Amino acid sequence: MADRVYNFSAGPATLPVDVLEQASKDIVNFKETGIGLIEMSHRSKEFMAVAADTESMLRELMEIPDNYKVLFLQGGASSQFFMIPMNLLGTGKKATYLNTGTWAKKAIKEAKLFGDIDVAYSSEEQTFNRVPLKDDYTIDADSEYLYFVSNNTIYGTQFPSFPETEKDLIADMSSDILSRKIDVSKFGIIFAGAQKNMGPAGVTVVIIRDDLLDKAPANTPTMLNYKTHADKDSMFNTPPCFAIYGVGEVLKWLKQQGGVEAMEARNIAKAGLLYDCIDSSDYYRGHAEVTSRSLMNIPFNLPSADLEAKFIAEAAEVGLMGLKGHRSIGGCRASIYNAFPTEGVEKLIAFMKEFAAANKA
Incomplete structure (x- = not known):
């Protein structure tokens, strides 16, 4: 094999070599079962154990409280741009967004399809070269939640500390999840595409507080309702099996570090x-x-x-x-x-x- 290069790509990003080597074995023959990981049933006891172990390890490493569900979803982190307002807003409801880069801007565009969106801060005129201080914006009293992107891959900005508010905090942590300790209990929803800091592309992790599962309007499509996936432990339909496995292997590696x-x-x-x-x-x-x-x-x-x-x-x-x-x-x-x-x-x-x-x- 040729020498490995140093991969500075923003995502899909570099993965631990130990994880890649283990995956190369398990794809062909998973734990000596005689079948490859990517060809076994997601209902098999072997894969159900993979999914359960991955969730357990994430809960341990992030100290996720018991009143939060962990979901493994498809559609990329970009699907959360519309799933969040679709589930939490509705006619006459409002949310506050902080515009600190491309991904926040895209989320704002989608959210406006489902509710009244107040963009309380934007650094677009400064080419998104900073994130706000706490006095740079105010949150509308009628807002259901405050949405922000914790780390902005394109512009290289990151919230050194998180906003403080009585409103539900919704955070896109796609590019810095597991990179620093956080208090999950401060958030209503945390979501992250795996392909930057957690594993291969294909799965988006959503960490959602239990009470938010019952907020979706009655006309929310079944597959886009968080409760659908929470009630079935992310097995309502065939999940992204290999990506979930990959996240689990990265989490094992992270614990070892x-x-x-x-x-x-x-x-x-x-x-x-x-x-x-x-x-x-x-x-x-x-x-x-x-x-x-x-x-x-x-x-x-x-x-x-x-x-x-x-x-x-x-x-x-x-x-x-x-x-x-x-x-x-x-x-x-x-x-x-x-x-x-x-x-x-x-x-x-x-x-x-x-x-x-x-x-x-």
Whole structure:
């Protein structure tokens, strides 16, 4: 097998090698059953155990209270943009949204189909280079919930602390779930697509407080009603079996690394190395304001677009892949999720220093 490269892609993102190696065996012959994981029935006792163990491990690592359901859904995190307002709003109901990037903006567009949406904050005019402070917005007293995106992959911003409100907090944590300790009891719903920090693409995890399951209007389609899936333990229809398995294997790996608290310390250290490199140079420039910087996604620019293209091409030649920034802002971006190794960050920093020295005017 060719040497593995360092994968800085924003998602689907790098996974632990141990997980990939185990999956390569289980796809062919799952636990010596003589059948591959992706061909066995989702109703089999073997797969039911996989799903149960995955949920149990997630509950343990995130310290999820008993009055929350864990759902494994399909349709990507983008389907939650409409499922949330479809289940929680209705005629005459209102919700508050914070617009801090592309995914928040998309969620706002969908939510407006189902209720009165108040966009209480937007950093769009600043190219989404920051998240709000608590005094930057007010929440309408009639709002059912406050919706925000905890980490913005494209613009490299992240809420260092979460909004405080008596309203239900709804958070899209697709790109930073399990990267730092959180108090799940502060939220009504947390959801996340797996493909950035939890596993392979194909499953979206929804953590929802029990009382919210009964809020859906009577005309909510069966498959889009959270209660449908909660009542059947995510087995109402055939679930994304391999993706659920993959999440379970990543969770086992995460526990072996010391859990979420240990991973948070590692993430702070990794991001700190790269931000120090950017800040100590007049050649590189970060996109996000310092107080809003993400630990997961670090976009940066060089003196010109031509140099950025050269940087990305030459980095790929030495095994530093996926560094092209999102088309909406260009430049470069290093995504360094939980599974991304510290040595990959160190190699990128060394390359950045060499490139700057060789390409200064």
